[in-house]
Amino acid sequence: MRLDRRGVLAGMAALPLAARAQDKYPSKPLTLVVPFDAGGGTDQVGRAFAEALKAQLGQPIAVQNIGGAGGAVGLTRLSGMAADGYTLGMGGGFLVSASLRGALKLPANEFSHLARLSQEAFVLGVPAASPLKTMQDFLAAARAKPEAVSIGTAGAGALTHLAAQALGDAAKAKLNIVHFAGGAKLLTAVLGAHADAGVFSQVEVLPQLNQPNGVRVLATFTRAPSAKLPGVPTLASLGLGGVPEGPWQGVLAPKGLPGPVRAVLAGAVAKAQSDPQWLAFLDKNGLAPSPLTGAAYDTFLEDEVKTIGALLKAVGLSQ
Amino acid sequence: MTPFDGLLHGLLVAVQPLHLGFCLLGVLVGTAVGVLPGLGPAATIALLLPATYRLDPVAAAIMLSGIYYGSQYGGSTTAILVKVPGESSSLVTCYDGHEMARRGRAGAALAIAALASFAAGTLAILGLGLVAPLVGRIALAFGPAEYAMLMLLGLVLVARLGQGPVVPALIMVVLGLMLATVGQDPVSGLERHTFGIQELIDGIDLVPVFLGMYGVAEVLAQIERREPPPRPVPTGRLWPSREEARAAVPAAARGGAIGFVLGVLPGGGATLASIAAYLAEKRFAAGRDRLGQGAVEGVAAPEAANNAAATSAFVPLLTLGIPANGVMAMILAALTLHGLRPGPQLVTQQPDLFWGVIASMYVGNLALLVLNLPLVGLFVQLLRLPYAALGPLILVTCLIGAFAVTGHAGEAVLAVAFGALGHGLRKLGFEPTPLVLALVLGRPFEEALRQALQLARGDATVFLTKPIAAVLLAAAVLALVAPLLLKARPRHG
Numbered sequence: 001m002r003l004d005r006r007g008v009l010a011g012m013a014a015l016p017l018a019a020r021a022q023d024k025y026p027s028k029p030l031t032l033v034v035p036f037d038a039g040g041g042t043d044q045v046g047r048a049f050a051e052a053l054k055a056q057l058g059q060p061i062a063v064q065n066i067g068g069a070g071g072a073v074g075l076t077r078l079s080g081m082a083a084d085g086y087t088l089g090m091g092g093g094f095l096v097s098a099s100l101r102g103a104l105k106l107p108a109n110e111f112s113h114l115a116r117l118s119q120e121a122f123v124l125g126v127p128a129a130s131p132l133k134t135m136q137d138f139l140a141a142a143r144a145k146p147e148a149v150s151i152g153t154a155g156a157g158a159l160t161h162l163a164a165q166a167l168g169d170a171a172k173a174k175l176n177i178v179h180f181a182g183g184a185k186l187l188t189a190v191l192g193a194h195a196d197a198g199v200f201s202q203v204e205v206l207p208q209l210n211q212p213n214g215v216r217v218l219a220t221f222t223r224a225p226s227a228k229l230p231g232v233p234t235l236a237s238l239g240l241g242g243v244p245e246g247p248w249q250g251v252l253a254p255k256g257l258p259g260p261v262r263a264v265l266a267g268a269v270a271k272a273q274s275d276p277q278w279l280a281f282l283d284k285n286g287l288a289p290s291p292l293t294g295a296a297y298d299t300f301l302e303d304e305v306k307t308i309g310a311l312l313k314a315v316g317l318s319q
Numbered sequence: 320m321t322p323f324d325g326l327l328h329g330l331l332v333a334v335q336p337l338h339l340g341f342c343l344l345g346v347l348v349g350t351a352v353g354v355l356p357g358l359g360p361a362a363t364i365a366l367l368l369p370a371t372y373r374l375d376p377v378a379a380a381i382m383l384s385g386i387y388y389g390s391q392y393g394g395s396t397t398a399i400l401v402k403v404p405g406e407s408s409s410l411v412t413c414y415d416g417h418e419m420a421r422r423g424r425a426g427a428a429l430a431i432a433a434l435a436s437f438a439a440g441t442l443a444i445l446g447l448g449l450v451a452p453l454v455g456r457i458a459l460a461f462g463p464a465e466y467a468m469l470m471l472l473g474l475v476l477v478a479r480l481g482q483g484p485v486v487p488a489l490i491m492v493v494l495g496l497m498l499a500t501v502g503q504d505p506v507s508g509l510e511r512h513t514f515g516i517q518e519l520i521d522g523i524d525l526v527p528v529f530l531g532m533y534g535v536a537e538v539l540a541q542i543e544r545r546e547p548p549p550r551p552v553p554t555g556r557l558w559p560s561r562e563e564a565r566a567a568v569p570a571a572a573r574g575g576a577i578g579f580v581l582g583v584l585p586g587g588g589a590t591l592a593s594i595a596a597y598l599a600e601k602r603f604a605a606g607r608d609r610l611g612q613g614a615v616e617g618v619a620a621p622e623a624a625n626n627a628a629a630t631s632a633f634v635p636l637l638t639l640g641i642p643a644n645g646v647m648a649m650i651l652a653a654l655t656l657h658g659l660r661p662g663p664q665l666v667t668q669q670p671d672l673f674w675g676v677i678a679s680m681y682v683g684n685l686a687l688l689v690l691n692l693p694l695v696g697l698f699v700q701l702l703r704l705p706y707a708a709l710g711p712l713i714l715v716t717c718l719i720g721a722f723a724v725t726g727h728a729g730e731a732v733l734a735v736a737f738g739a740l741g742h743g744l745r746k747l748g749f750e751p752t753p754l755v756l757a758l759v760l761g762r763p764f765e766e767a768l769r770q771a772l773q774l775a776r777g778d779a780t781v782f783l784t785k786p787i788a789a790v791l792l793a794a795a796v797l798a799l800v801a802p803l804l805l806k807a808r809p810r811h812g
Contacts, residue, residue, distance in 0.1 A: 038365040039652030047369065063369065068725065069520035076517065103510075103520055150774050156508030178773045179505060181766055184648055188585050188641045194462030195774060207640050207662025213456075214663060284658045317508050 025085055025261050029060040032251075033081075033089040035074025037067035041201070044285065045118055045249045046090040052275035053251075056268035061088075070094055070157075072103035079106055083254040085261035088114075091252040093159055093244075096304045100318045101157060108305055112253040112262065115269045116292040116300065118282055121202040122163050122221035122246040123229070124151075127193040128214045135218045135238055138197065142173035150176040152186045152198035160186075160199040162311040163221060163244045167199075169314070170240040190215060201246065202226060203286030221245050228286060244307070248290060250297075266293065322449050325666075329448075329674025333682050338381050338675065341374070345382035346683045349389020350690060353405050356397055356534060357526050357720015360390040360406075364649040368656065376657035377672050381679040383653050387646050388440060388629045388680065391589060392687050395432040395622050396698055399425060401713055403534040407525060407759060408589035408625040410752060411480065411597040413533070415610065415617025422613050426557035426699045431567050431615055432622040433691040434559075439575030439623035440684045443630035446579055448677050451634045454583050458635040458643065461584050463770035464781050468791035469584070470764035473591055475795045476598045477756045479802070483748070491744070491753035498523055498754075499761025506769050518729055527721040527734040528758060532751040534717035535738025538710045540745065557696060559615070566606055567619035573599055574620030575627040582628030583635060588644040589625035590759055596624030630680060637665055637673055 032053075034046040043065060050061040066074035071094040078089040091111065098104035124138070132138045132149075142149040151167075153160040156179040168175040178195055180186040183204050190198040191213065200215075206228060208214035220226045220234050222245045235243050251269060253262075272278060273291045282289050292300055312318035332338060352363045364383050371379035394406030399416035412432065419428040446454075461469070474496075478488040501512045502522030513519040559567065574596035581592040600620045601610050610617050632643045640662035642648040654661055659669065666673045701709070721734035741751045771788075775781035782788045 038368045039649055039656075044652075044656060047372070065365075066726075069517050072520070073517050101508075103517065147776055156504065156506055161508070176773065176776065178770050179508075180770065181505065181763075182648075184642050184651070185585065188459065188635075189462060189770075191639065191641065192459035192462050194464075203660070207660040207664065211663045213459075285655075315508075 025264050026057050026059045028086065029062060030057065030085075031087050032061050032063050033074055033078045033087065034063055034065050035067065035071040035078070035090065035094075036065065038065045041120070041247070042071075042090050042092060042094070042249055045287070048278060048281040049117060049251065049272065052272035052278040053268060055275065056272045057264075069103050070098050072098040075104050075111075076106070079110060079254055081254050083112065083256040083258075085253065085257055085265055088251055088253050088265075090249060092249040093247045093304065093308065095252075096301070096308050097157070097159065097162075097312070100305065100309050100312050102318075108301060110255050112255055112257045113297060113301060114251045114253060114262075114265060114293070115273070116248055116250040116290055116297055117273065118287045119222075119248045119290040120246040120287055121226055122160065122244070123200055123202050123205060123226075123232070124167070124197055124218045124221070125190060125200045125205045125208075125215040126197045126218060127190055128208075128212060128216050129193065130196065130216065132196070132218065133216075135233060138218055139171050139173065139238075142168070142171060142175055146174035147176035149173075150178055150196045152189050152195040153177060153179050154183045154186050154199075155179055155181060157312075157315070157317050159244055159247050161315065162308065163199050163246075165315050166243040166311055167235070167240065170235070170242055187215075201286070202228065206286060222288075242307070244311070269293075325670065325674045326448050326678055328670060329676075329678030330681070332377065332671050332675030333381070333679040337375075338378055338679060339682065341378045341382040342385050342679045342683050343686055345385020346389035346392075346687050346690070349386040349391075350393040350687065352386060353390035353393020354396045355393075355720060356403050356405050356717055357530050358723050359526065360387045361645045361649055362723070363390075364646065364653070368649070368653055371653055372656065376654060376659055377675045379653055379657065380650065380672060380676050381683075383650050384633070384676055384680065385683045387632075387650070388626060388683065389687055391440075391622075391626045391629045392433060392436050392691055394625070395436075395618070396429065399428045399432065399618070400698060400701055401534075401709065402537055403713060403717065404529065406589075406625075407529060407755075408593050408628075409621070410529070410590070410755065411593050411621045412618055413752075414597070415612070415614050418611070418613035419615070419618065420702065424563075424613065425702060426695055427559040427563055427615070428618050429695040429698060430557075430692065431559050431563065431618050433688060433695070435567060435571035435574070435619040435623040436626040437684055437688040438571055439578060440626040440630055440687075441681065442575055443579050443582075443627040444677060444680045444684070447630055447634060447637075447680075448674075451638050454631075454634055458583055458585055458639065458641065460787060462785075463767045463774060464785045464788040465791065466585070467764060467767035467771050468782055468788045468795065470760050470767060472791050472795040472798065473594065473760050474757060474764065475798045476594060477753050477760070479601075479798065480594065480598065480752060480756070483750055485802070487749050488753045491749055491751070492757040495754040495757025496761045496764075498528075499758050499765065502762075505762075505766045506773070518725075518727055522762060523733070523758070524725065524730060525755075525759060527730045528737050529755050530717040530721050531734040531737025531739075532741035532755055534713050535734055536741030536745060536751065538714050539738060539742040541706055541710055557699065563615045567615045570600055570604060570616035570619040571623040573604075574623035578624030578627030579631045581624075582631035583643065585635065585641065585643050588632065589628040590756075592624040592628035593621035594756060596620040633676070636661055637676070639663060640665070 032050045034043045036042050054061045066077050081087045096108050099108045126132050151164045153164050164177045186198045189195045205215045217232050352358050394409035395412045398404040398409040398412040399420050402413050402417040404410045416428045478492050504511050577596045578592035600616045604616050606614050606616050632647050635641050635643050636647045642651045718731045721730045782792050
């Protein structure tokens with residue numbers, strides 16, 4: 001018999017409440033499944049958001065990490081849990097990607113997507129001593145000869161990989177894309193000038209700015225310029241379109257939430273997104289609040305499936 | 320602030336009651352994690368991360384570092400007593416540590432492991448405080464090409480680790496490398512040999528493999544024996560004799576130095592350090608002929624090395640903001656939770672954190688010694704248990720350990736499967752250690768090799784034109800060929 005924490009919690013909570021089964025939702029603690037191990041970016045966002053949501057729902061929210069296979073293990077597990085509003089999960093671009101690549105054997109819309117929460121910004125970083133001083137230098141060098149410029153990613157099939165591919169396509173240049181096992185190893189390779197450039201999350205390079213042996217940022221991938229990187233151009237301003245801006249995070253639940261429960265949750269999620277502590281967390285970690293719900297969110301998800309699908313096809317990771 | 324002022328300042332931070340308490344808690348948890356096979360420091364820190372949410376960041380960093388270097392103390396205990404390494408960094412301690420225990424010198428082996436750990440850990444902290452800014456840059460000189468050759472050297476050395484002939488060991492290395500190819504291809508991102516099993520996409524986890532190959536296989540071997548094994552009852556003094564101490568000191572010094580350097584390198588870490596230190600003893604120590612038959616050098620060197628490496632692994636994190644291994648990545652995550660992003664400015668911007676953590680390691684190491692020495696007598700008593708009780712205890716601990724890593728029951732099944740495989744291989748005369756270590760090194764080797772070739776646009780001479788890579792490649796070739804040449808030449812006398 002499988003006995004997990006959620007089951008035990010639910011069981012414990014159910015005992016005194018059995019007689020009052022018709023109680024108003026939520027009448028017992030909730031679980032938020034983070035489909036990654038503790039400590040990563042999505043885990044931190046999930047924990048911070050759980051704090052904000054707890055204040056709105058008036059019930060404790062336990063974070064449960066189920067990592068593995070780029071989020072696919074946890075999402076698969078979540079999809080089999082009860083759609084009663086007491087189990088939520090963290091989703092994001094990784095869900096779309098895992099689904100299109102086949103690791104997650106479910107389409108992205110097999111979940112109740114409640115809201116998009118936050119958006120991370122990708123940046124293009126080069127070693128501080130690099131001869132590539134500006135984005136124009138980078139583009140000129142990349143276009144001069146195929147594979148003349150090497151660009152590191154945080155892993156084959158990761159969003160940084162798709163962004164590097166899209167950047168090359170938009171610039172009409174063939175970049176030498178090299179994969180590293182995670183952002184930390186990529187940063188090491190760029191700091192040591194072993195790779196010419198790298199696609200980073202903005203927050204990873206902030207401590208390395210304006211250091212003699214640090215990293216220089218040539219461009220940000222977001223549509224709007226970054227407040228933390230004054231004077232750095234956006235890719236869009238240089239005429240380079242269609243490049244993923246960076247990972248985003250959202251909150252979801254197993255498919256089939258009852259209407260009244262979904263309404264309560266949607267209200268609480270919306271209010272939690274303006275929680276000052278949540279906003280302070282986002283700012284401190286270089287994330288932008290990007291609330292999106294309802295039909296607009298559904299359209300966004302459909303677009304994501306299309307753009308990520310096209311990029312995965314371009315790099316040979318999806319049919 | 321000079322390093323001396325810094326250490327003094329750090330000491331004041333570290334002895335504040337709150338910080339002192341969390342330091343002691345950290346090393347206590349670390350010792351337990353080290354003793355328990357399977358549960359490693361990275362998994363423990365991941366479990367405890369949420370609990371540090373409300374702590375002040377210095378206290379959190381002090382506690383989590385304590386878990387890491389504390390686990391390096393405990394890892395040797397089960398390796399010596401029952402030949403099941405508590406951590407992968409204590410794999411090589413099994414050879415001589417367990418042999419010592421079988422000869423009734425378990426107490427001496429445990430004490431030497433604790434003392435060598437303490438000495439190397441303490442000296443490495445001094446190194447960390449004084450030369451951190453200088454040696455931090457070494458980590459950056461190691462790019463994919465250099466790293467690939469370092470791993471290659473490691474793989475060759477692994478084949479020469481045991482007592483047996485080289486060819487069976489090389490076969491085990493190749494088998495380990497093949498197992499390491501399971502999971503996502505690091506260049507294309509496509510799945511390899513996963514048979515559509517989601518849990519295999521990230522590759523075969525190391526913990527169930529080594530718990531199976533050592534713990535489960537060892538129990539199987541004991542069951543098969545008709546008569547009960549001779550019980551290794553302690554003989555003589557519990558503590559090391561004068562001769563044992565005399566042999567252990569230089570070995571610990573060599574092991575500590577090797578460990579410090581390898582700990583700084585990205586991906587080097589405590590496991591590689593302990594292997595390298597053991598091999599250095601096998602080549603160069605005065606008592607090299609006794610190695611593998613219960614030599615104290617074979618305990619002192621790897622245990623000193625893994626502690627020195629656990630300490631020096633903090634150098635790239637604290638000076639450059641880059642984690643050298645998985646545990647450092649978890650500590651980085653913990654600091655990030657508190658909004659601290661370690662980078663080159665950490666020393667000047669967060670002197671409390673930088674020096675406080677370093678100074679807390681002195682306190683922690685002292686506490687570990689005080690904690691571990693009295694435990695020696697207690698642990699030795701474990702050997703008095705009849706095997707009918709000890710065997711099932713080992714088996715249950717191993718299966719729980721395998722399960723605890725991810726919480727998937729499949730991992731425990733994997734441990735049993737590898738136990739059967741390990742038992743079969745041993746009966747056929749194959750040692751499991753080269754396989755396990757090749758599985759550890761296989762993935763980073765493949766990644767670095769393919770990255771280096773891709774960065775050089777397919778030009779394989781990159782391994783000869785980069786000086787550090789060339790030296791490491793030459794060392795690897797020499798290590799493989801030299802013993803064969805020496806054997807071909809008739810011996811004198």
